[in-house]
Amino acid sequence: MSLKNTHEIDIVRVSSSKIDSVDFDNLTFGTTFTDHMFVCDFREGKWQKAEIKPYAPFLLDPSAKVFHYGQAIFEGMKAYKDESDDVWLFRPDQNFERFNKSAKRMAMPEVDEEIFMSGLHQLIDLEREWVKKGLGNTLYIRPFMIAIGSGVIAAPSTQYRFMIILSPAKSYYSGEVKVIIAEHYSRAANGGIGAAKAAGNYSAQFYPTKLANERGFQQIIWTDDATHTKLEEAGTMNVFFRINDTLYTAPTSERILDGVTRKSLIDLAKRDGIDVAVRPVLVEEIIEAAKDGSLKEIFGAGTAAVVNPIVGFSYQDTYYELPKIENSFALLLKEKLTKIQYKLAEDTFGWTVKI
Amino acid sequence: MSLKNTHEIDIVRVSSSKIDSVDFDNLTFGTTFTDHMFVCDFREGKWQKAEIKPYAPFLLDPSAKVFHYGQAIFEGMKAYKDESDDVWLFRPDQNFERFNKSAKRMAMPEVDEEIFMSGLHQLIDLEREWVKKGLGNTLYIRPFMIAIGSGVIAAPSTQYRFMIILSPAKSYYSGEVKVIIAEHYSRAANGGIGAAKAAGNYSAQFYPTKLANERGFQQIIWTDDATHTKLEEAGTMNVFFRINDTLYTAPTSERILDGVTRKSLIDLAKRDGIDVAVRPVLVEEIIEAAKDGSLKEIFGAGTAAVVNPIVGFSYQDTYYELPKIENSFALLLKEKLTKIQYKLAEDTFGWTVKI
Ligand SMILES: Cc1ncc(COP(=O)(O)O)c(C=O)c1O
Ligand SMILES: Cc1ncc(COP(=O)(O)O)c(C=O)c1O
Numbered sequence: 001m002s003l004k005n006t007h008e009i010d011i012v013r014v015s016s017s018k019i020d021s022v023d024f025d026n027l028t029f030g031t032t033f034t035d036h037m038f039v040c041d042f043r044e045g046k047w048q049k050a051e052i053k054p055y056a057p058f059l060l061d062p063s064a065k066v067f068h069y070g071q072a073i074f075e076g077m078k079a080y081k082d083e084s085d086d087v088w089l090f091r092p093d094q095n096f097e098r099f100n101k102s103a104k105r106m107a108m109p110e111v112d113e114e115i116f117m118s119g120l121h122q123l124i125d126l127e128r129e130w131v132k133k134g135l136g137n138t139l140y141i142r143p144f145m146i147a148i149g150s151g152v153i154a155a156p157s158t159q160y161r162f163m164i165i166l167s168p169a170k171s172y173y174s175g176e177v178k179v180i181i182a183e184h185y186s187r188a189a190n191g192g193i194g195a196a197k198a199a200g201n202y203s204a205q206f207y208p209t210k211l212a213n214e215r216g217f218q219q220i221i222w223t224d225d226a227t228h229t230k231l232e233e234a235g236t237m238n239v240f241f242r243i244n245d246t247l248y249t250a251p252t253s254e255r256i257l258d259g260v261t262r263k264s265l266i267d268l269a270k271r272d273g274i275d276v277a278v279r280p281v282l283v284e285e286i287i288e289a290a291k292d293g294s295l296k297e298i299f300g301a302g303t304a305a306v307v308n309p310i311v312g313f314s315y316q317d318t319y320y321e322l323p324k325i326e327n328s329f330a331l332l333l334k335e336k337l338t339k340i341q342y343k344l345a346e347d348t349f350g351w352t353v354k355i
Numbered sequence: 356m357s358l359k360n361t362h363e364i365d366i367v368r369v370s371s372s373k374i375d376s377v378d379f380d381n382l383t384f385g386t387t388f389t390d391h392m393f394v395c396d397f398r399e400g401k402w403q404k405a406e407i408k409p410y411a412p413f414l415l416d417p418s419a420k421v422f423h424y425g426q427a428i429f430e431g432m433k434a435y436k437d438e439s440d441d442v443w444l445f446r447p448d449q450n451f452e453r454f455n456k457s458a459k460r461m462a463m464p465e466v467d468e469e470i471f472m473s474g475l476h477q478l479i480d481l482e483r484e485w486v487k488k489g490l491g492n493t494l495y496i497r498p499f500m501i502a503i504g505s506g507v508i509a510a511p512s513t514q515y516r517f518m519i520i521l522s523p524a525k526s527y528y529s530g531e532v533k534v535i536i537a538e539h540y541s542r543a544a545n546g547g548i549g550a551a552k553a554a555g556n557y558s559a560q561f562y563p564t565k566l567a568n569e570r571g572f573q574q575i576i577w578t579d580d581a582t583h584t585k586l587e588e589a590g591t592m593n594v595f596f597r598i599n600d601t602l603y604t605a606p607t608s609e610r611i612l613d614g615v616t617r618k619s620l621i622d623l624a625k626r627d628g629i630d631v632a633v634r635p636v637l638v639e640e641i642i643e644a645a646k647d648g649s650l651k652e653i654f655g656a657g658t659a660a661v662v663n664p665i666v667g668f669s670y671q672d673t674y675y676e677l678p679k680i681e682n683s684f685a686l687l688l689k690e691k692l693t694k695i696q697y698k699l700a701e702d703t704f705g706w707t708v709k710i
Contacts, residue, residue, distance in 0.1 A: 030418070030508035037417055057414040062392055062520050063385070067501050070425040070554030071561065076507075107561035142507045146422050147558075152431075152497045152522060153385035154591050156561045165417050167507060182546070189544035189580035191537070193559045199425030200555015203502075204548045206426065206462035206511045225544035226581035236509050 003092065003353055007118035009038070011126070012053040022168065024132055029169050029304070030140065034127040038119040038164035041148070042109050047162075050115055052123055055165065061150040065157040071147035072199035073102040076236075076303045078169075079124050079139040079355065081131040082343035087355040089141075090341050092120060094260045099143060102196040107156040108145055116143065119164050124355050130168050135342060140169040140304070169304075177300070177308055179234065180217045181283055181315040182208070186225035187255075188232075194255035205235050217314060219300070223283060224255065231281045237300030237308060238262035242329050243289045244296065246275040261301040265333050267349060272336070274329060283315065290320040298322060299330035307334035358447065358708055362473035364393070366481070367408040377523065379487055384524050384659070385495065389482040393474040393519035396503070397464050402517075405470055407478055410520065416505040420512040426502035427554035428457040431591075431658045433524075434479050434494040434710065436486040437698035442710040444496075445696050447475060449615045454498060457551040462511040463500055471498065474519050479710050485523050490697060495524040495659070524659075532655070532663055534589065535572045536638055536670040537563070541580035542610075543587075549610035560590050572669060574655070578638060579610065586636045592655030592663060593617035597684050598644045599651065601630040616656040620688050622704060627691070629684060638670065645675040653677060654685035662689035 014035045022032055033055050040050040066072050075095045080088050096117065100110040120141065124131075131139040143164045149157030185208035188194025193201060205220070212220050221239055224230040232250055233239055238259040241248045247269055252258040269276045289295035290313075300308040309330045312321040339345035340352065369390045377387055388410050395405040421427050430450045435443050451472065455465040475496065479486075486494040498519045504512030540563035543549025548556060560575070567575050576594055579585040587605055588594055593614040596603045602624055607613040624631045644650035645668075655663040664685045667676040694700035695707065 028506075031506045033418065055417065057416045059412040059414055061412045062410065062518055063388065063497075063522075065558075066554075067421060067427055068429055068497070068499060068554055069557035069561075070427060071558035072422055072425060074423055074507075105562055106558050107565050140507070142418075142423070144423060151383075151386045152429075152495070152520070154557045154560075156558075156565070163417055165507070167418075184546050186544040186546035189541040189547060191539050191541035191563075191580055192544060192547075193555075198555065198558070199421075199423055200548075200553065200559060202424035202509045203420075203426040203461050203511075203553070204555060205509075206424075207460055208546075210462050210511070225546055228546075 003121045004114050004117040005121040007050060007114040009050045009052055009118060009122050011122070012051070014054045019129055024137070024168060027168055027170050030167050032167055034130045034166040034168070036123060036126055038123045040115055040119065040162045042160040042162065047112060047115055050119060052126065060148060063150040063152050065147035065149050065151065068152055069147070069154055070198070070200040071106055071108060071157055072144065073099065073106055073108065074142060074144035074197055074199065075099045077141040077143070078303055079131050079141060080341045081133045081137070083133065085133070086343070087124060087128055087131050088341065088343060089120065089353045089355065091260050091264070091351045092117065092353055095143070098197065098258060102198055103145065105193055105196040106198050108147065108160055111145070111162050115162070121355055123164055123166065127166055130166065132168065135338060136170055138169050140167045142167065171306065176311045177219060178217045179219045179221050179310050179313045180212045180215070181221050181231070181313055182223045183228055183316065185220070187222045189225055190255065192255065195253065195257060197257060202235070209235060221313065229283055231283060231286065232256050234300045237302035237305055240265070240299050240301060241281055241286055241295065242297035243294050246277055247329060248277050248279065248281045250281050251278050259302055261303055261306065261337070264337060264351065265301050265307070268333055268336050269329070271348070287315060287320070293323070296323065296325055297328060297330055306338065358476045359469050359472040360476040362405060362469040364405045364407055364473060364477050366477070367406070369409045374484055379492070379523060382523055382525050385522050387522055389485045389521040389523070391478060391481055393478045395470055395474065395517045397515040397517065402467060402470055405474060407481060415503060418505040418507050420502035420504050420506065423507055424502070424509055425553070425555040426461055426463060426512055427500065428454065428461055428463065429497060429499035429552055429554065430454045432496040432498070433658055434486050434496060435696045436488045436492070438488065440488070441698070442479060442483055442486050443696065443698060444475065444708045444710065446615050446619070446706045447472065447708055450498070453552065453613060457553055458500065460548055460551040461553050463502065463515055466500070466517050470517070476710055478519055478521065482521055485521065487523065490693060491525055493524050495522045497522065526661065531666045532574060533572045534574045534576050534665050534668045535567045535570070536576050536586065536668055537578045538583055538671065540575070542577045544580055545610065547610065550608065550612060552612065557590070564590060576668065584638055586638060586641065587611050589655050592657035592660055595620070595654050595656060596636055596641055596650065597652040598649050601632055602684060603632050603634065603636045605636050606633050614657055616658055616661065616692070619692060619706065620656050620662070623688055623691050624684070626703070642670060642675070648678070651678065651680055652683060652685055661693065
């Protein structure tokens with residue numbers, strides 16, 4: 001696969017890079033940004049001239065729609081550097097499609113493929129130095145779109161800003177991850193926006209997650225809001241459950257984000273003979289499996305965290321600890337995926353795209 | 356009731372007002388703003404110095420949390436001018452309480468009552484000229500708070516901006532309002548943020564509302580997301596149904612905003628001998644009542660629109676037109692409420708507060 005890189009972009013470079021002031025061994029996820037950003041505005045019914053320019057704050061009116069009505073979407077992707085200093089993206093077509101699916105659900109204009117892909121390509125190309133070699137080093141890529149039109153009336157904006165910013169990153173989580181299974185709070189409604197990467201979905205989880213943190217748990221596994229009997233996904237990860245030697249994960253739906261990591265792990269598992277069942281996963285069956293010892297692993301899957309093993313979970317005030325396991329599917333799949341991303345294993349699926 | 360107005364605020368005035376350039380007879384709701392705005396930032400665990408200054412755009416980092424995670428809440432209130440040129444607020448205590456309830460649900464810091472009330476008081480006092488006399492003329496007040504801390508990591512911000520902006524306004528809706536009863540899309544989940552005035556709740560409705568608009572309907576009456584059998588509320592209004600001579604409205608819940616207009620109308624109706632039942636309202640019973648002729652009125656209630664009569668609704672592709680009615684409860688209650696707000700009738704409840 002290759003990127004459409006035909007869109008003309010005005011480029012204004014910084015006079016001097018700040019890269020030398022960055023400690024790449026001690027990065028806090030999502031807080032350090034590269035020298036430049038990509039910006040393209042939508043006005044008068046169409047996308048305007050695209051620009052790459054020095055990363056900097058910008059002005060917005062106090063009545064900008066994004067402040068009042070949360071009309072905002074984003075994507076999360078990563079770039080990887082291989083041993084020959086080439087820089088690679090992983091399935092950018094998937095992020096592009098999902099971005100426009102989110103845009104549609106939030107009544108925002110879809111972004112042209114040429115603008116999205118050329119923006120990615122030319123911005124990352126300019127910032128190659130920020131992508132460091134070595135497993136675990138990545139450049140986190142954040143495409144996003146916000147409603148910049150003004151007016152405190154609850155209706156879609158007529159003006160939008162599409163941007164891409166880049167942040168060098170190590171892995172997202174550190175330490176052991178314990179989760180709570182949601183019994184009261186929820187992240188998504190039937191007929192709601194759960195399947196969109198819409199800004200409002202994330203802040204909605206902050207308070208319940210804070211309550212979980214206070215009880216010593218890092219994350220919540222959300223359940224369906226109507227019955228709280230089906231296990232859906234975590235804050236920024238889809239979730240897999242291993243019972244004996246089968247992996248289970250919920251089908252995506254209008255409540256669940258269609259994760260790129262999730263679908264890639266499913267393909268990898270299937271290719272390599274691991275049994276995967278995509279079907280609703282009930283809280284009840286996981287509790288039973290935990291009790292009878294057949295529940296071997298739970299792990300989250302998402303771009304930021306890649307694969308995140310979960311060491312235990314709480315449900316109805318009982319804590320269930322997962323066994324320490326030898327041949328972990330989580331670690332096996334993580335390794336397989338990571339090797340493809342860093343070009344250390346053959347990419348039989350054609351997922352990687354060179355910048 | 357009186358406002359706590361003891362908080363010290365730095366005031367910087369505009370050099371010349373733009374008021375003379377405003378056509379107060381032709382205002383589009385929410386698009387014209389007064390000369391000044393109120394701003395107070397939260398940093399290092401506390402609210403900083405409050406300021407009133409010229410209305411103007413401000414700078415934000417591209418990674419500001421409000422852009423990525425929708426951590427943003429707001430309120431909507433109005434100021435009214437009476438015949439003696441005094442300016443009045445309507446139940447500001449209710450908006451203040453709801454603001455902090457929203458803040459809590461969105462993991463944002465609560466605003467001190469003194470800051471909220473002094474901000475309202477001193478800003479509106481400065482902008483008295485913008486509040487015009489005469490029924491229907493109001494100054495729409497928009498307190499809001501956004502997460503201004505930076506970082507693309509899905510966790511609460513540590514920095515926030517609380518602002519108040521003011522917009523002179525006539526009534527919100529014009530023309531006849533027809534609604535669709537939601538059968539697939541939803542605005543709120545059980546255990547979600549529906550009861551908070553959180554930004555993300557509003558953009559979530561834009562797409563389904565656009566679909567409704569395309570079919571010739573202005574608004575949607577949302578139903579519970581699990582079964583779509585209970586009538587809940589509209590985009591920015593609570594909803595009342597009159598069957599024979601009784602008014603029905605859904606109880607507020609974690610899915611429904613606790614509207615100030617709704618609760619005031621309930622009190623007014625009760626005071627004046629109109630039968631009100633606050634209980635779940637089923638789609639089924641409204642359809643039956645529409646068929647047998649006992650459904651007399653449906654109306655929305657909210658600060659922007661005050662009371663908004665609905666002329667008909669669609670459900671399962673059938674359109675039900677409401678009868679033209681002589682002694683409309685909607686218009687009667689609207690008049691009673693409006694008269695209190697403009698100090699044309701005695702405020703037996705102590706709802707109005709002088710600036
Ligand atoms: C809610 C949610 N679920 C799952 C994921 C995982 O998706 P992906 O693997 O595409 O990063 C994300 C994204 O990071 C997410 O925000
Ligand atoms: C979702 C929603 N429901 C109802 C209302 C009505 O509330 P109030 O009467 O306090 O304006 C509003 C606010 O405008 C709202 O946003």
